[in-house]
Amino acid sequence: MVAEAISEGSAKSDFWDGVRLSMPVVVASAPFAVLFGALAVDNGFSVLEAFLMSATIYGGASQMVGIELFGQHVAPWLIVLSIFAVNFRHVLYSAGIGRRIAHWPLLQQAVGYFILTDPQFAIAEARAESGRPVGFVWYLGLGLPVYLFWVIESALGALFGKMIPDTHALGIDFLLPIYFLGLVLGFRKRPLWAPVVAASAIASIIAYRTVGSPWHVSIGAVAGILLAVILPPHHSGVGKRP
Amino acid sequence: MSTTFWIILAGAVATYLTRVGGHLVISRFENIHPRVEAGLNAVPAAVLTTLVAPELLHAGPAEWAALAVTALVSLRGGLMAMFLAGAAVLILARQFVG
Numbered sequence: 001m002v003a004e005a006i007s008e009g010s011a012k013s014d015f016w017d018g019v020r021l022s023m024p025v026v027v028a029s030a031p032f033a034v035l036f037g038a039l040a041v042d043n044g045f046s047v048l049e050a051f052l053m054s055a056t057i058y059g060g061a062s063q064m065v066g067i068e069l070f071g072q073h074v075a076p077w078l079i080v081l082s083i084f085a086v087n088f089r090h091v092l093y094s095a096g097i098g099r100r101i102a103h104w105p106l107l108q109q110a111v112g113y114f115i116l117t118d119p120q121f122a123i124a125e126a127r128a129e130s131g132r133p134v135g136f137v138w139y140l141g142l143g144l145p146v147y148l149f150w151v152i153e154s155a156l157g158a159l160f161g162k163m164i165p166d167t168h169a170l171g172i173d174f175l176l177p178i179y180f181l182g183l184v185l186g187f188r189k190r191p192l193w194a195p196v197v198a199a200s201a202i203a204s205i206i207a208y209r210t211v212g213s214p215w216h217v218s219i220g221a222v223a224g225i226l227l228a229v230i231l232p233p234h235h236s237g238v239g240k241r242p
Numbered sequence: 243m244s245t246t247f248w249i250i251l252a253g254a255v256a257t258y259l260t261r262v263g264g265h266l267v268i269s270r271f272e273n274i275h276p277r278v279e280a281g282l283n284a285v286p287a288a289v290l291t292t293l294v295a296p297e298l299l300h301a302g303p304a305e306w307a308a309l310a311v312t313a314l315v316s317l318r319g320g321l322m323a324m325f326l327a328g329a330a331v332l333i334l335a336r337q338f339v340g
Contacts, residue, residue, distance in 0.1 A: 024321050057257050076248070080249060084257070089292075091263045092264055094261055095264030125286050171308075175329055178328035179325050180294045217293065220291065220295065231280070
């Protein structure tokens with residue numbers, strides 16, 4: 001009984017630990033959820049469809065691209081392919097995080113992969129790196145608030161989107177780059193961090209200028225990852241565990 | 243069911259495939275080669291960098307100031323402090339330089 005009470009207490013604190021870490025993500029993504037809802041209705045979605053898209057796809061950039069193409073009456077299969085292309089980077093997240101959560105029951109893993117977003121991956125990776133376990137309860141505490149706010153704010157944006165004030169003066173278009181830079185810098189103690197960041201930055205900018213968006217994400221990411229693979233293992237610090 | 247509904251559903255399935263796909267491929271291998279592991283460890287920095295770098299192409303003084311402050315705060319503070327400082331500088335600077 002006592003052991004049970006203790007483990008229940010620690011599960012609770014694990015959950016709130018995750019919730020605490022989710023707050024910057026909730027703040028940073030809120031304007032985009034509202035903006036998405038407003039744009040969705042503007043491009044011919046119903047409020048229910050905007051809500052449904054946020055609830056089932058749950059990937060901001062891909063949803064924006066999806067409704068933009070929908071508004072331009074692009075062929076449905078091309079819209080779906082574009083959503084897939086924008087979200088393709090998650091394949092890499094999935095391969096990375098799989099090592100941390102492979103011990104969860106299958107259903108928990110299925111849920112875990114469903115809410116695997118950019119910040120979810122980055123924060124879970126950072127926790128694994130610091131030597132603490134990535135448990136399901138903690139992971140859910142991190143992801144659930146982000147998901148719920150995302151879905152609710154999308155619906156609110158769809159309902160009341162026309163009331164949004166000047167988004168440029170509020171800096172809304174540039175909040176995510178700031179947030180992502182913060183995440184990148186959070187990994188600066190990893191071996192090979194600087195060369196990987198440099199390779200990915202240069203490759204993604206060149207790809208952005210030549211091939212175009214969204215492919216610059218996959219191309220830039222592959223450049224940085226290949227560099228880490230190619231460099232001799234003693235540089236990458238694999239084998240010696242911190 | 244409307245076309246929109248099917249687009250959303252297919253988009254959701256495609257997205258979920260990207261979120262489980264990498265794991266399904268990697269988990270087929272019993273041992274992960276050290277070089278593959280080094281590659282996986284590079285994933286966060288590599289992918290997240292590509293979400294920031296192209297933004298620099300159209301960044302003006304306000305955006306550069308915000309990123310610089312974010313980087314400075316990262317030396318000491320946590321993620322929330324970094325984000326709030328960067329956002330505050332951005333909003334403030336845009337009132338002056340647009």
